[in-house]
Amino acid sequence: MxxxxxxxxxxxxxxxxxxxxxxxxxxxxxxxxxxxxxxxxxxVDKTLDSKVFKRWVETDNPWTSDDETDNNEMTYVNLQLNPERYTGYTGDSARRIWDAIYKENCPKYPSEELCHEKKVLYKLISGLHSSISVHIAYDYLLDESTNSWGQNLSLLYDRVLKYPERVQNLYFTYLFVLRAVTKAADYLEQAEYNTGNPEDDLKTESLVKQLLYNSQLRSACPLPFDEAKLWQGENGPELKQEIQKQFRNISAIMDCVGCEKCRLWGKLQVLGLGTALKILFSVDGDSHLNQPLQLQRNEVIALFNLLNRLSESVKFVHEKGSSVEEVINEQSPSTVQKGASKTNLKGLFGYSQYTWIGWD
Incomplete structure (x- = not known):
């Protein structure tokens, strides 16, 4: 609540x-x-395609606050009619949402006081926050009087590029979600993508296989994230329950967002992150990692959309990093803070070649 x-x-x-x-x-x-x-x-534009959806297995996610099974309170939304972009939702109301998320559930303590698992939670939320900011800057209302949309590179710099840690956390979250998708490859390949449109269904199945078994991706990034290093020691189970509770709180806070479209994308991407956590760490609150994985349709949709959003964010940051910094330097050379330019990214992440996963 x-x-x-x-x-x-x-x-x-x-x-x-x-x-x-x-x-x-x-x-x-x-x-x-x-x-x-x-x-x-x-x-939010709630216009729907007339195609029907086939019901999947109903199983709840211990990492999220909502019961994601189909019920009468759900509304189907066409995400293509509701892109993630600038909405005008700013000020104290929006700030309180992020303050509640960080201060109450994943505060940034000094590194020596924070266990590795809590650092992971903070990085995931920070990376998601950075990605949302990137998409706002990418598709921004530049002139309301003429309804002119475009890229706001100054906003991109001020909110993300100026802070190398935020860029690093964006990459971390991308790799974390990518690991979840590749780990669940067998399940995702066999999942039933049935919309009632045979042509779209075949295209979806083909795209899923291209993503899951991309040889370039597998060779460049064979193990994006090693989840086996977490939850070790005698306090592992208790720590997992604590962090699950914190993430459920974050999921619940998304219901407080006062902008409908922001709430739509916030809930969708938090569900995607919760699905990644479910895949990597458990199918319930315990350490029963050998149990068969069960995902709902909404979880799969959220997972793929989150990977797409993160991938597009990483791609945009990589393409615009150095050029944005040059523009900012020209505008205010005496006050600009050197951020995470394309050159700096190589030092941050230890490699200069990237594999982009994005759907046209």
């Missing part, structure tokens, strides 16, 4: 409900956004 002031989301009455939610999408009206803090770009 949300305990943050001003983070509750108002329930729209029927006459306030946006028209696109009730009939085929025909554009957003600024007058229908009363529950979206006055920002039309923050609304």
């Amino acid at each position: 949300c305990k943050l002031r001003d983070c509750s989301v108002c329930e729209c009455s029927e006459n306030e409900f946006p028209e696109p939610f009730r009939k085929p999408y025909s554009g957003l009206s600024p007058d229908s956004m009363m529950c979206q803090e006055g920002k039309p770009q923050a609304a």
